[in-house]
Amino acid sequence: MIELLICKLIFKVNQKVDQNHFSRRRSKEVLDYMEISESNNILLGRLKDLLYDIENYDSMVLNYAEVNEKIETLENQGQEKLDSFDAKYLNNFIVESIGEAPKELSRLSYKKIFKKKRQEKLTEIEEYAKEEELAKEQYYKVFAEERAEILRKENEQFKEEWLELNKTRSNLQEQLAEYEENFSKIDFLPEKYLNSAQLVRIISNLEDYRADNIKEAINIMCSEEQLEIKFKQLNTRIENLEKSLDTLKVKISDNIDSSLDNIESSISNLEDEMSQLRFDLKD
Helix, strand or coil: CCCHHHHHHHHHHHHHHHHHHHHHHHHHHHHHHHHHHHHHHHHHHHHHHHHHHHHHHHHHHHHHHHHHHHCCCCHHHHHHHHHHHHHHHHHHHHHHHHCCCCCCCHHHHHHHCCCHHHHHHHHHHHHHHHHHHHHHHHHHHHHHHHHHHHHHHHHHCHHHHHHHHHHHHHHHHHHHHHHHHHCCCCCCCHHCCCCCHHHHHHHHHHHHCCCCCCCHHHHHHHHHHHHHHHHEEEEEEEHHHHHHHHHHHHHHHHHHHHHHHHHHHHHHHHHHHHHHHHHHCCC
């Protein structure tokens, strides 16, 4: 009886010990999970802030390109006016200065005229080209003031807009440089993943509990990207096979049509020969 009581007591003690051990282990697991969860929340916060900065950076890059294009357009407007002015006066100035340009030798005339004449003609063309360059230099000197005035008027007309655009471009350059400096200091994510498309996927993997840390999130993303590449390659191969199959079907159809035509022609020839034989037999 006493032994039975002792056994029961020992069992209860062991049971209590096991319960305490399980409880401590369970508490540790909960604490570990809370610690991981808190760490992930901090990481997610940093990643989302980084994503916000990258999206702003990308937007600024587009804005910078647009501003550059507008500045280039304004600067080209003066050149367009100059080109229009030169188209009106340059050729006339050259003709008045050195006369009309000699006609180029055509292939036909090149063969017909004598070698000496050909050489004289080529020399004349070369000499005119040299004089033409000198005449152009003289033209730009003679019309220097008129051309400068055209540019001055164009620049004055768009001066305020041009200055404002250049100010905007300088501000954007400073902001972009600041962002790039900050990006270079990031130590929790490799540089090659500093783009909005991949960063969104990394964040998604962490938020959906597909990954417990950034390394796992990156590995999952890279695996999925490889699968997508293979899927695209397979799709491309399927499309190419379908095109080849269509081409083959057309060729087979054309060959069948051609063969049928040949068979019909042969049958027709045979029928003609048989008719001729019957006719000969009757005779």
